[in-house]
Amino acid sequence: MILNKDTAKKTAELLLQVKAIKLNSTEPFKWASGWNSPIYCDNRVTLSYPPVRVFLKEEIAKIVEKEYGKPDVIAGVATGAIAIGILVAQELGVPFIYVRPEPKKHGRKNQIEGHLESGQNVVVIEDLISTGKSSLNAVEAIKEAGGVVKGMVAIFSYGFEVAKANFKEKNVSLTTLSNYDNLLEQALDSSYISEKELSTLEEWRSNPSVWKQ
Numbered sequence: 001m002i003l004n005k006d007t008a009k010k011t012a013e014l015l016l017q018v019k020a021i022k023l024n025s026t027e028p029f030k031w032a033s034g035w036n037s038p039i040y041c042d043n044r045v046t047l048s049y050p051p052v053r054v055f056l057k058e059e060i061a062k063i064v065e066k067e068y069g070k071p072d073v074i075a076g077v078a079t080g081a082i083a084i085g086i087l088v089a090q091e092l093g094v095p096f097i098y099v100r101p102e103p104k105k106h107g108r109k110n111q112i113e114g115h116l117e118s119g120q121n122v123v124v125i126e127d128l129i130s131t132g133k134s135s136l137n138a139v140e141a142i143k144e145a146g147g148v149v150k151g152m153v154a155i156f157s158y159g160f161e162v163a164k165a166n167f168k169e170k171n172v173s174l175t176t177l178s179n180y181d182n183l184l185e186q187a188l189d190s191s192y193i194s195e196k197e198l199s200t201l202e203e204w205r206s207n208p209s210v211w212k213q
Helices: 005-017 043-048 050-068 082-092 133-144 161-170 180-189 195-206
Strands: 021-023 039-041 073-077 096-099 121-129 148-157 174-179
Touching: 005 021, 005 043, 005 050, 005 148, 005 174, 005 180, 043 050, 043 082, 043 121, 043 148, 050 082, 050 121, 050 148, 050 174, 073 082, 073 133, 082 096, 082 121, 096 133, 121 133, 133 148, 133 161, 174 180, 180 195
Parallel strands: 073 096, 073 121, 121 148, 148 174
Antiparallel strands: 021 039
């Protein structure tokens, strides 16, 4: 869900400007999943640009308070959302934890790093939503530790139907600053892509697992 169209387009503009998002319909990127993709998103790049990271921090914090009220804890999903999660927690003046994909194999074997008490309200921060599986895995870990997950806020989502279904199945509320539709609109408006490239990018999103295989 997008709360503010202007924020969504501004976010997309900034992600393109700092090359956190790259679009290339002729020479696709290869994802870890094996998918060929005309888009590659690495929101960690934004951390190198103070005005951009401040914008993201402030906008995510606004959404957290508007949608869920001030939580007891902010949780970042490792590793991509640790830094932005800390910034949001600092903005709100609340504790921060982060969630690993799985428990450590050594030491205390933690999956959650930081202090979380049973019954505390938690909002999860993500940098990017693709299928949503790793994000929802973090939600389950927090719930198993006794945390009450109020919802999740992310910088960007590809808007895949499988992600929508996964979040619906787990009954987890998701809000993002921007998404694929707003990205394409902004990219076209700013002449970053042509109408022909737009068609290719829209075609990919409709069936990404088999595109150019």
